[in-house]
Amino acid sequence: MKTKNLFVVIAVLATTMMLSSCGDSKEEQTKMISPDRVNLVGTHSNLLEVTDSVKVLLVKVDNNEKKWTIKAIVPISNTTFWKNVPGTNTKAKEYFTSSMGNACSSFIDANDSEVLGGGMQWDKLESILSANEYKTVKLELQARYSLFSEYEVDYKTAKAAFDKIDGMELSELDLTKAWRAEETSTSHSSSKSYDVDLDDAIDQYERAVDAASKALDMLDRL
Numbered sequence: 001m002k003t004k005n006l007f008v009v010i011a012v013l014a015t016t017m018m019l020s021s022c023g024d025s026k027e028e029q030t031k032m033i034s035p036d037r038v039n040l041v042g043t044h045s046n047l048l049e050v051t052d053s054v055k056v057l058l059v060k061v062d063n064n065e066k067k068w069t070i071k072a073i074v075p076i077s078n079t080t081f082w083k084n085v086p087g088t089n090t091k092a093k094e095y096f097t098s099s100m101g102n103a104c105s106s107f108i109d110a111n112d113s114e115v116l117g118g119g120m121q122w123d124k125l126e127s128i129l130s131a132n133e134y135k136t137v138k139l140e141l142q143a144r145y146s147l148f149s150e151y152e153v154d155y156k157t158a159k160a161a162f163d164k165i166d167g168m169e170l171s172e173l174d175l176t177k178a179w180r181a182e183e184t185s186t187s188h189s190s191s192k193s194y195d196v197d198l199d200d201a202i203d204q205y206e207r208a209v210d211a212a213s214k215a216l217d218m219l220d221r222l
Helices: 002-024 122-129 155-162 183-221
Strands: 029-032 038-040 048-052 054-061 062-076 095-096 103-109 114-118 137-143 165-170 177-178
Touching: 048 122, 054 155, 062 155, 062 165, 095 103, 095 165, 103 137, 114 155, 122 137, 137 183, 177 183
Parallel strands: 038 165
Antiparallel strands: 029 054, 048 062, 054 062, 062 137, 095 177, 103 114, 103 165, 114 137
């Protein structure tokens, strides 16, 4: 009877240890997010579209068990050739460039509330916006855990955030505006300045010649 009870105790302990071990396991994970769960927000958000599912990953940093991060891979493309985008004529006094320098990202939950902020690859955005062909790139966006760009945390913190993520938001999708320099005005100003300097030089030359002439007259009288 005692032997039987001993086996029961051992079995319970073994099961408890197994459950505990499973609970402490740290595994990299991946989940997919539908394109319609990615919100594009901004004046020129219509120039972009998410073309396929977004992959969200919970991964170790440099294979270090103590450092974890969340990343998203977002396939995105242009909807309009750059030459057809209104307001991009560089000969105008002001015009839009193909940059979206304020664009940012965030990871959101099922209620569209922000779970974590994220980074942005502005160079990739510019590469598709400026294209005169349909082009798709994969934005690789890393989650940020604080305003000070903390991208790496412990597993428990990262996993809790990962479980809440149900979508993404790309915001401030506004083209950067540029202004053309007033070349005519600048040129006129430079020309005017040059004319004034030349007149002064001529006056000085004439005064020097006049002074020299008077000196020669005085010598002739001696």
